[in-house]
Amino acid sequence: MSTVFTYVPSPKHVFPDHPERPDRFDLLLPRLDSFGAQKLDVRPALKEEIARVHDPRLIATLEEICREGPAVIDPAPTFVTRSSFEDALLASGGVLACTRAVLNGAARNAFALIRPPGHHAEPQRAMGFCIFNNAAIAARDALLEGSEYPPLKRIAVVDYDAHHGNGTQAAFLDDERVAYLSTHQWGIYPGTGWFEEAPHAKKRIVNVPLATGAGDVTYRRIADEIFTPFIRSFKPELILISAGFDAHWNDPITSLGLSTAGFHMLSKKLVDLAEEHCNGKIVFVLEGGYDPANVANGAAAVFSALKGSPTGPDANDPSPYPEPDASKRIDEINKWHGF
Numbered sequence: 001m002s003t004v005f006t007y008v009p010s011p012k013h014v015f016p017d018h019p020e021r022p023d024r025f026d027l028l029l030p031r032l033d034s035f036g037a038q039k040l041d042v043r044p045a046l047k048e049e050i051a052r053v054h055d056p057r058l059i060a061t062l063e064e065i066c067r068e069g070p071a072v073i074d075p076a077p078t079f080v081t082r083s084s085f086e087d088a089l090l091a092s093g094g095v096l097a098c099t100r101a102v103l104n105g106a107a108r109n110a111f112a113l114i115r116p117p118g119h120h121a122e123p124q125r126a127m128g129f130c131i132f133n134n135a136a137i138a139a140r141d142a143l144l145e146g147s148e149y150p151p152l153k154r155i156a157v158v159d160y161d162a163h164h165g166n167g168t169q170a171a172f173l174d175d176e177r178v179a180y181l182s183t184h185q186w187g188i189y190p191g192t193g194w195f196e197e198a199p200h201a202k203k204r205i206v207n208v209p210l211a212t213g214a215g216d217v218t219y220r221r222i223a224d225e226i227f228t229p230f231i232r233s234f235k236p237e238l239i240l241i242s243a244g245f246d247a248h249w250n251d252p253i254t255s256l257g258l259s260t261a262g263f264h265m266l267s268k269k270l271v272d273l274a275e276e277h278c279n280g281k282i283v284f285v286l287e288g289g290y291d292p293a294n295v296a297n298g299a300a301a302v303f304s305a306l307k308g309s310p311t312g313p314d315a316n317d318p319s320p321y322p323e324p325d326a327s328k329r330i331d332e333i334n335k336w337h338g339f
């Protein structure tokens with residue numbers, strides 16, 4: 001079976017001097033044909049599909065704000081334009097198309113290359129460059145009766161964007177059908193994601209806050225020592241990945257230390273865990289990443305992993321910065337969760 005993808009570049013969702021901009025995809029677009037994956041058509045998500053995560057009053061308010069023209073809706077800053085409501089529906093639709101293709105057997109695995117991103121969007125508010133929580137909407141869809149496949153009972157979301165996915169955590173904080181694991185730089189936006197912040201949901205809500213410079217060595221340990229027991233203990237039927245390439249060492253707005261090889265290693269580990277536990281059912285969802293070369297190389301690394309390649313794309317970009325020792329943090333997180 002094949003690897004599929006969706007592509008939603010939202011060219012009219014743009015704001016002056018904002019890092020979350022259409023040209024994030026400029027180096028990705030010319031490489032899409034080289035990834036050996038099949039492109040799926042996308043339809044906009046329905047408001048009722050969005051409302052499985054977001055308050056209908058928020059959806060109505062956002063539609064109204066967008067209709068009135070460009071606006072900044074939070075201090076991140078998160079912007080909207082006249083096209084942003086439709087763009088956000090199409091971005092969520094891009095993730096739904098990928099997830100449904102994997103669950104109904106049309107595809108082996110998938111990557112939704114979409115913007116605007118989603119993981120900061122909470123049930124009651126859009127924030128952090130995000131309008132609707134694309135990954136959370138796809139997870140809720142897969143849990144529902146009435147789809148073209150039997151509803152799932154357990155889904156894991158793994159988020160390796162450089163920022164904590166506060167919106168995804170908020171959506172599933174008390175939903176025992178969904179587990180959430182986030183690795184992120186500690187001390188930056190949005191300020192949440194400390195490892196002890198969900199004591200009622202040990203082993204299910206797992207936060208891995210990291211020091212500046214944490215890179216390929218640290219993430220390899222996290223993949224082996226935290227991702228693996230997290231997936232083994234939760235036993236999901238589908239893994240969704242919030243893939244943010246802002247964890248690359250030269251991202252312009254963050255200070256982590258991954259390279260393209262590191263993104264391949266992490267993604268391959270997740271694909272292998274999906275093979276072991278979920279019949280290979282895994283869907284990657286683009287979140288952040290603000291350097292166009294990192295987005296293109298990161299996407300190439302994910303497609304290599306989805307196709308089972310032991311090596312990533314030819315991008316020799318190791319971090320030039322020293323990496324702090326994360327042993328103490330990894331040990332305290334494992335102790336907290338009993339992994």
Ligand SMILES: [Zn+2]
Nearest residue numbers: 161162163288
């Ligand atoms: Zn991010």
